[in-house]
């Protein structure tokens with residue numbers, strides 16, 4: 001099944017998402033020979049294990065004979081030694097292949113999920129709780145790996161042990177099958193009942209873990225707000241409530257384990273089997289050695305009985321994890337990478353034609369039309385919430401328009417190849433996101449490994465960032481904390497400008513609402529921004545009057561409507577809203593704003 005994606009990797013294997021079991025099987029089928037090898041090793045391992053019981057019985061019979069030849073016992077011992085050694089090797093091989101399958105499965109599933117998440121639209125990511133996604137990507141994945149090994153590994157091994165024990169008992173004397181067959185029937189019925197009860201609890205456990213994780217992630221991310229508002233008790237309460245629900249499901253899980261009857265029934269089965277064996281022995285149907293072999297084979301049933309609670313619990317948790325993972329994989333996204341779409345070098349001609357857009361059912365932009373010619377700077381002004389940032393997000397298809405068209409160089413953005421489109425448009429946002437990597441890596445992020453050090457330094461110099469970077473002992477190799485916490489707002493902004501300069505985009509979106517910057521930094525940023533506007537089409541959102549005045553045209557937005565557009569002077573002369581917004585942008589601005597110079 002192929003869903004829309006904004007990003008795809010060529011030649012990727014497509015797994016079956018129609019159900020959790022099918023998805024798991026489609027993953028394991030990738031390694032079908034390894035899986036076959038694992039299954040064969042499990043079977044052979046248990047043939048050897050059951051054979052040792054035969055040898056023990058033979059040894060008993062040999063010892064009880066009047067003239068036991070030591071040579072005969074020696075042969076049995078030697079045969080047992082060989083069989084046990086072979087069994088050990090098979091056991092080792094089976095565990096090794098199971099572990100390989102488990103780790104490869106988890107690696108492939110992680111890669112599949114990660115690639116899939118990168119291909120999801122912004123709208124999808126807006127809806128998700130990061131903590132829950134993280135729980136799926138980490139904990140549910142670990143659960144999948146545990147499901148394979150030791151889960152499926154133990155199930156395969158213990159069930160082939162069960163099968164071999166019953167088969168060998170049948171070969172010994174079919175009459176001996178009475179008790180084991182009855183027990184196997186009861187065991188299978190009880191196991192089915194157990195697995196059915198376990199299913200919903202496993203699903204709840206995984207779900208609750210995801211929610212608990214989401215609460216934790218949210219409060220850690222918002223720790224500044226939590227502390228500043230002294231809301232620690234509220235957060236603790238929320239977390240404890242979730243964690244308690246998680247615990248309750250575990251207790252429920254434990255109760256189902258506790259009610260599992262086969263462990264009790266096995267004791268009865270062993271006693272009945274012994275009685276039956278004695279009966280057959282007393283009627284000379286079997287030898288003493290056969291009775292010993294029979295009881296030894298019966299004890300193998302312990303393995304499957306005791307391990308099944310645990311291994312089926314791992315299986316159920318794994319399937320529940322798989323269900324959560326594929327529900328994320330299957331989530332529809334609105335946009336598509338449109339590989340094979342228009343792929344030219346951009347000139348930077350941007351046209352909005354009667355564009356409307358809404359988040360869900362709330363209309364945000366209404367009938368917007370304007371034209372930005374290559375190299376022009378278009379400033380967008382409007383009260384907070386007017387839709388300025390949203391408008392810019394339609395250019396690089398973070399969102400798609402509802403009606404109307406956005407054209408770049410005369411081609412609808414929906415007809416552009418997504419990669420070609422986005423790689424030629426850079427955005428510098430209000431909240432600059434920096435990765436916890438080195439400064440150089442952050443600047444060169446848009447180019448990946450293609451950027452060389454000298455180009456990075458030139459970009460940093462143009463962005464007025466070189467000086468403060470050089471002031472760090474490790475210069476460009478300085479590691480910065482997550483979200484750039486070790487850097488000031490102004491420094492983060494200049495790194496973002498350097499990052500954009502390096503990619504040399506044809507179209508630039510500059511959403512710069514930071515106002516609390518000291519005047520020295522302000523000056524540096526002004527220079528950097530002036531430098532970056534040169535020679536590219538720019539959509540500029542800023543409260544800085546000097547920057548607005550650089551614009552070739554200014555769009556005035558009010559509640560999602562474009563009420564006027566024109567040059568600074570034109571708008572001052574004719575647009576009341578512009579005059580009002582303009583005066584808000586700088587409280588010091590006199591009532592009559594004509595010709596006032598700021599900065």
Ligand SMILES: Nc1ncnc2c1ncn2[C@@H]1O[C@H](COP(=O)(O)OP(=O)(O)OP(=O)(O)O)[C@@H](O)[C@H]1O
Nearest residue numbers: 126359364382383384385386387388389390391513
């Ligand atoms: N991801 C989103 N999902 C739903 N609604 C959103 C989303 N982002 C923004 N909005 C809403 O859309 C409207 C316009 O938001 P937008 O950020 O475009 O305004 P803005 O003019 O840039 O405001 P500001 O100057 O405060 O940044 C607001 O009412 C906002 O609540």
